[in-house]
Amino acid sequence: MSSNVDNDTKPFLEGDDTVGEKSEDGEQNETPAAETEVLSKRQRKKQLRHQQWEEQRDLRKQRRKEKKQKRRLERQAQGDEGPEWVGRKRQRREATPSSLRLVVDCSFDSLMVLKDVKKLHKQIQRCYAENRRALHPVQFYLTSHGGQLKQNMDDNDKGWVNWKDIRIRPEHFQQIMNKEELVYLTSDSPNVMTELDENKAYVIGGLVDHNHHKGITFERAQELGINHAQLPLGNFVKMNSRKVLAVNHVFEIILAYLEKRDWQEAFFTILPQRKGAMPVGQEGSANERAEDQDSDSDSDSAEPITKNSCSTQDQRGGSETGGQEAEHSQSKQTTTEGTAA
Numbered sequence: 312m313s314s315n316v317d318n319d320t321k322p323f324l325e326g327d328d329t330v331g332e333k334s335e336d337g338e339q340n341e342t343p344a345a346e347t348e349v350l351s352k353r354q355r356k357k358q359l360r361h362q363q364w365e366e367q368r369d370l371r372k373q374r375r376k377e378k379k380q381k382r383r384l385e386r387q388a389q390g391d392e393g394p395e396w397v398g399r400k401r402q403r404r405e406a407t408p409s410s411l412r413l414v415v416d417c418s419f420d421s422l423m424v425l426k427d428v429k430k431l432h433k434q435i436q437r438c439y440a441e442n443r444r445a446l447h448p449v450q451f452y453l454t455s456h457g458g459q460l461k462q463n464m465d466d467n468d469k470g471w472v473n474w475k476d477i478r479i480r481p482e483h484f485q486q487i488m489n490k491e492e493l494v495y496l497t498s499d500s501p502n503v504m505t506e507l508d509e510n511k512a513y514v515i516g517g518l519v520d521h522n523h524h525k526g527i528t529f530e531r532a533q534e535l536g537i538n539h540a541q542l543p544l545g546n547f548v549k550m551n552s553r554k555v556l557a558v559n560h561v562f563e564i565i566l567a568y569l570e571k572r573d574w575q576e577a578f579f580t581i582l583p584q585r586k587g588a589m590p591v592g593q594e595g596s597a598n599e600r601a602e603d604q605d606s607d608s609d610s611d612s613a614e615p616i617t618k619n620s621c622s623t624q625d626q627r628g629g630s631e632t633g634g635q636e637a638e639h640s641q642s643k644q645t646t647t648e649g650t651a652a
Contacts, residue, residue, distance in 0.1 A: 406445065406446060406447070406448055407446065407447055408447065408448050408449075408450075409447040409448065409449050409450075409509055409569055410450065410509045410510065411449045411450065411507060411508075411509040411510075411511070411513070411565075411569070412449065412450040412452060412488070412492075412511070412512035412513070413438075413442075413449045413450070413451055413452065413512075413513055413515065413562060413565060414452040414453075414454055414484050414488075414512055414513065414514045414515065415435060415438065415451075415452070415453050415454070415514075415515050415517045415558060415562075416454055416455060416484060416514050416515065416516050416517050416531075417431075417453060417454060417455045417456050417457075417460055417517040418454075418455035418483060418517075419516065419517060419518040419520075419524075419527070420455070420457065420458035420459050420460055421458065422518065422520060422523075422524060422527075423459070423518065423519060423520065425459060425463070427519040427520065427521075428459045428460055428463055428519075429463055429467075430519045431460060431517055431518070431519045431558065432460060432463050432464060432467070432468070434519070434557055434558040434559040435453065435517070435558070435559075436468070437559040437562075437563075438451070438558065438559050438562040438563075439451065439474060439477060441559070441562065441563050441566060442476065442477075442562070442566065443475075443476065445566045445569075445570070446569075446570045447566070447569040447570055448476065448566075449565070449566065449569070450478075451476065451477045451478065452477075452478045452480065452484065452487070452512075453477060453478070453479040453480065454480050454482060454483060454484040454487065455480075455481070455482070455483050455484070456479050456480060456481050457481050460517075484512070484514060485535060485537075488512050490535075490536070490537055492510070492511055492512050493511070493512050493514060493535075493537040493538060494508075494511050494512070494513050494514065494537070494538045494539065494540055495513075495514045495516075495528060495529075495531070495532035495535075495537055495538070495539040495540075496513055496514060496515055496516075496528075496539075496540060496541065496542065496561060497516065497526075497528040497529045497532060497539055497540075497541060498541050498542075498544075498554045498555050498556075499525075499526045499528070499529035499541070500529055500532070500539040500540050500541045502538075502539060502540040502541065503540065503541055503543050503545075503546065504540040504541065504542060504543060505543060507565065507568060507569070513565070514532075514537075515558055515561050515562065516528035516531070516558075517558055519557075519558075522555065542556075542561065542564065542574075543574055544556075544578065545591075546574070546591065547574050547575040547578055547590065547591055548575070548578050548579070548582065548588045548589070548590065548591065549588070549589050549590070549591050550582075550588050556582075560581055560582065560583075563581045564577050564578060564581045564582075565577075567580050567581055575590065
């Protein structure tokens with residue numbers, strides 16, 4: 312009896328063991344499959360390339376250092392042999408700083424969206440760069456610095472804290488300078504400036520608004536009770552677009568005037584071509600030249616039209632004659648056929 316029971320239960324137990332082994336094998340087989348799903352072939356290659364890149368970091372640094380040293384030795388050798396390298400070297404002009412102060416008023420921060428704040432930041436960067444390389448650099452001030460502009464500069468241009476030859480202040484410009492020395496530059500002012508007074512501080516409104524706030528800088532100057540003026544743009548330049556210029560354009564025009572002492576030359580050196588600027592008094596001749604070109608093009612195009620019309624008439628006449636001849640030959644053939652019949 313006991314042997315039969317043992318025999319009956321033994322296959323069942325063996326079956327359980329085999330099932331258990333299969334389940335354990337199944338779990339072991341599923342684990343690599345799960346691992347392959349985590350990282351694809353492309354991801355593994357990318358990870359391998361990144362690992363190789365990190366391993367070769369010191370090697371690349373050493374190669375750059377060697378190339379730099381090699382170029383330095385070549386420059387020294389060329390300098391010892393002759394003046395070839397000195398002739399090719401960029402000659403830096405000796406700057407004579409101006410006592411004139413240019414202030415970018417950044418108190419309009421709340422009127423701009425982030426996109427326009429970023430544009431203003433780029434314009435300020437351009438002003439800083441141009442002033443650094445100018446022949447007569449001005450005393451550059453950035454006032455009411457804070458809000459979105461400062462946050463954007465902290466995020467995208469952390470090196471601004473190391474800028475030289477610029478005074479970046481969170482205070483309003485009235486707290487820094489005397490009221491009598493201030494002149495707000497605005498295109499809405501009725502006062503047209505003819506000369507620059509290097510003892511004054513000229514204020515440029517730091518605003519990029521796409522003409523949404525018309526006359527706001529002029530109103531601000533009147534509210535503060537300070538002098539205001541506009542550049543003599545209309546006296547020298549005729550433009551297709553509005554006379555409102557970007558911050559960096561006003562800044563660069565003043566730098567150009569300090570160097571050239573000629574407003575017209577300063578304007579045409581700086582103004583972009585998209586403004587369609589041309590000297591005052593020459594726009595009439597430009598229009599006449601354009602009309603002459605239009606009349607020439609019209610006269611040139613008139614002749615082919617006449618020829619085409621003549622050829623069309625000839626074609627029509629030829630087709631009518633051909634039709635008449637065809638009818639005549641057809642009738643003649645019919646008559647011949649009838650006679651033959």
